[in-house]
Amino acid sequence: MSAPAPERTPLHVTGELLASRRIGAHHHLTLVAPGIAERFRPGTFVALDTGPERLARRAFWIHKVKTTGGYGATLELVVEARGAGTEWLVSQPAGTRLAVTGPLGRAFSLPRETVPCLLVGEGYAAAPLFPLAERLRERDCAVSLLVAGEDEAHLLSALEARRSARSVTVVTRDGTVGQRGSVADVVDEVLQRSGAAVVYAAGSTPTLHAVAQAAERAGAWSQVALEQPLTCATGLCGGCPVPVVGESGSARLVRACADGPVLRGDRVLWDQLAGAS
Amino acid sequence: MTLALTSPVMVASGCGGTGRELAAYGALADLGGFVTRSITIAPRAGGPAPRILETPSGLVHAVGLQNPGIDQFLALELPWLLQEGARVFVSVVGRSLGEYGELARRLGRTPGIAGVEVNLSAPDVEDGSVFDAREPFHAASVVAAVHRDLPRGTPVLAKLRTDVLRVAEVARAVLDAGADAVVVGNALPAAMPDGRPAGLSGPATGPLALRCLTEVVAAAPGATVVASGGIATVDDVRSALRNGATAVQVGTALLHDPTTAHRLHAGIGEDEA
Ligand SMILES: Cc1cc2nc3c(=O)[nH]c(=O)nc-3n(C[C@H](O)[C@H](O)[C@H](O)COP(=O)(O)OP(=O)(O)OC[C@H]3O[C@@H](n4cnc5c(N)ncnc54)[C@H](O)[C@@H]3O)c2cc1C
Ligand code: FES
Numbered sequence: 001m002s003a004p005a006p007e008r009t010p011l012h013v014t015g016e017l018l019a020s021r022r023i024g025a026h027h028h029l030t031l032v033a034p035g036i037a038e039r040f041r042p043g044t045f046v047a048l049d050t051g052p053e054r055l056a057r058r059a060f061w062i063h064k065v066k067t068t069g070g071y072g073a074t075l076e077l078v079v080e081a082r083g084a085g086t087e088w089l090v091s092q093p094a095g096t097r098l099a100v101t102g103p104l105g106r107a108f109s110l111p112r113e114t115v116p117c118l119l120v121g122e123g124y125a126a127a128p129l130f131p132l133a134e135r136l137r138e139r140d141c142a143v144s145l146l147v148a149g150e151d152e153a154h155l156l157s158a159l160e161a162r163r164s165a166r167s168v169t170v171v172t173r174d175g176t177v178g179q180r181g182s183v184a185d186v187v188d189e190v191l192q193r194s195g196a197a198v199v200y201a202a203g204s205t206p207t208l209h210a211v212a213q214a215a216e217r218a219g220a221w222s223q224v225a226l227e228q229p230l231t232c233a234t235g236l237c238g239g240c241p242v243p244v245v246g247e248s249g250s251a252r253l254v255r256a257c258a259d260g261p262v263l264r265g266d267r268v269l270w271d272q273l274a275g276a277s
Numbered sequence: 278m279t280l281a282l283t284s285p286v287m288v289a290s291g292c293g294g295t296g297r298e299l300a301a302y303g304a305l306a307d308l309g310g311f312v313t314r315s316i317t318i319a320p321r322a323g324g325p326a327p328r329i330l331e332t333p334s335g336l337v338h339a340v341g342l343q344n345p346g347i348d349q350f351l352a353l354e355l356p357w358l359l360q361e362g363a364r365v366f367v368s369v370v371g372r373s374l375g376e377y378g379e380l381a382r383r384l385g386r387t388p389g390i391a392g393v394e395v396n397l398s399a400p401d402v403e404d405g406s407v408f409d410a411r412e413p414f415h416a417a418s419v420v421a422a423v424h425r426d427l428p429r430g431t432p433v434l435a436k437l438r439t440d441v442l443r444v445a446e447v448a449r450a451v452l453d454a455g456a457d458a459v460v461v462g463n464a465l466p467a468a469m470p471d472g473r474p475a476g477l478s479g480p481a482t483g484p485l486a487l488r489c490l491t492e493v494v495a496a497a498p499g500a501t502v503v504a505s506g507g508i509a510t511v512d513d514v515r516s517a518l519r520n521g522a523t524a525v526q527v528g529t530a531l532l533h534d535p536t537t538a539h540r541l542h543a544g545i546g547e548d549e550a
Binding site: 009010012049053054055056057099101228229231232234235236237238239240241253258273274 | 291292293294295297298299301302314322323325326327328329331333334335336338340343479480529531532533534535536
């Protein structure tokens with residue numbers, strides 16, 4: 001193993017919050033974080049400091065990278081406030097300075113050939129799939145999208161989804177938009193219809209498990225972006241074990257943050273993974 | 278024997294990953310030393326998730342000494358660290374005196390390491406799978422076993438539990454047994470919410486580690502003492518050095534900000550300039 005190329009190594013910088021807007025159940029944050037946007041690849045994430053009281057970092061998918069006039073490239077994150085750290089984060093005014101580390105983790109890998117792909121995203125975790133869809137389209141892969149959420153407020157923009165994909169399926173738990181149900185209810189059928197050879201998914205662990213199983217049934221590859229509790233998010237602490245089957249067929253532990261968060265769905269030992277059911 | 282460190286800032290065991298991750302944020306060669314996670318004879322898978330929880334002023338952790346075992350470590354991790362120019366202190370932990378001796382013999386045949394740190398307290402594995410060295414006599418036997426089986430000239434650091442009542446006594450015992458330095462500050466014994474044994478590290482442990490440092494410095498004048506526990510700012514480093522430490526180890530703060538050790542190294546360097 002050799003050292004990673006410098007442009008692939010993450011940075012730790014002081015960033016600045018440029019804007020924080022509420023959209024449905026989420027907050028869309030725009031950050032300047034010099035150098036990080038330039039290194040972004042879909043599926044990588046940033047770890048943020050969430051105030052002096054919290055020692056562990058908080059991880060967020062990079063949703064968009066934009067080149068704006070005065071600031072160079074900016075990052076966009078989609079945050080659902082549901083605990084101490086995320087609540088602190090979304091209550092910060094524009095201008096707040098934040099320690100930002102990233103881009104962290106392994107990105108989604110793109111298929112070598114032009115094949116149809118299905119992208120499955122649940123709630124805020126659909127965030128990394130939009131830039132992924134763009135990269136796939138640049139490679140002429142037909143992109144189908146399955147977006148899921150609690151209700152309409154928890155869906156990432158369906159409009160934007162229609163721009164980036166050939167076909168879009170929407171499911172909500174309460175049936176307010178799209179079909180009523182969960183990813184697990186519809187994934188087999190959507191997979192069939194899309195004819196996808198590769199499925200990319202980001203969401204809760206049970207959802208990822210369902211997608212990985214459906215992919216196996218359909219003979220497709222799956223790449224799942226896991227969310228496990230991350231303390232350091234940088235690979236230092238050993239606190240984020242994911243049981244997998246290695247190349248040799250024997251079980252071993254990898255780190256969700258540094259060896260993931262994107263892993264092959266057929267490699268994860270779902271029954272032994274925390275939060276899998 | 279002194280440790281002859283080029284910087285008083287070291288990376289604490291268990292908080293620097295394999296070194297590769299940390300190297301993305303600054304050259305390992307700049308730091309005073311890189312202490313590896315604790316290495317055992319056989320690979321250890323570590324404990325079940327959740328392994329680390331955030332509490333108001335510290336992290337509670339039950340990683341369970343996950344490590345690739347001495348063979349893999351020597352084959353894959355150590356050569357890379359040495360090639361990066363890191364001053365590598367290999368942390369070792371065993372199940373018996375025999376295992377400590379074996380680890381020392383294996384390391385003794387390995388050129389290039391800066392020293393061996395003997396982990397005398399692993400509060401997250403009190404299940405008999407490691408040697409329990411909380412008694413001064415036990416700690417001294419472990420250090421003697423490691424010291425005996427290393428070539429002369431390889432520094433032995435003994436990492437002690439921050440037990441204010443006994444730390445000075447344990448320090449004297451391990452120094453008599455051949456330790457070249459003591460590291461004062463290991464995770465405090467704690468528990469996960471489900472009762473599993475765990476360690477507590479982070480800001481909460483700082484004042485306690487400092488008290489232990491002063492006890493040891495008073496009890497063993499002239500000994501080389503490395504302070505660890507709650508070190509996060511340049512002021513923390515200054516305070517440890519003022520109270521008699523030769524160096525500090527940065528641990529939990531690295532998990533929050535991976536550039537901490539390099540920042541402290543630079544900040545302390547300015548003091549001297
Ligand atoms: C790779 C990755 C990408 C993520 N991307 C996003 C994103 O784009 N938008 C978003 O809103 N959230 C995202 N999350 C989840 C986000 O990091 C958690 O919501 C956050 O850690 C919860 O923090 P809290 O302080 O609000 O909650 P608390 O309940 O206060 O968190 C307490 C502890 O639990 C851990 N924790 C709680 N929930 C989660 C969770 N779901 N995943 C991991 N750790 C958790 C935290 O690390 C923290 O140490 C991502 C997580 C990971 C691992
Ligand atoms: S969160 Fe620390 S190693 Fe993954």
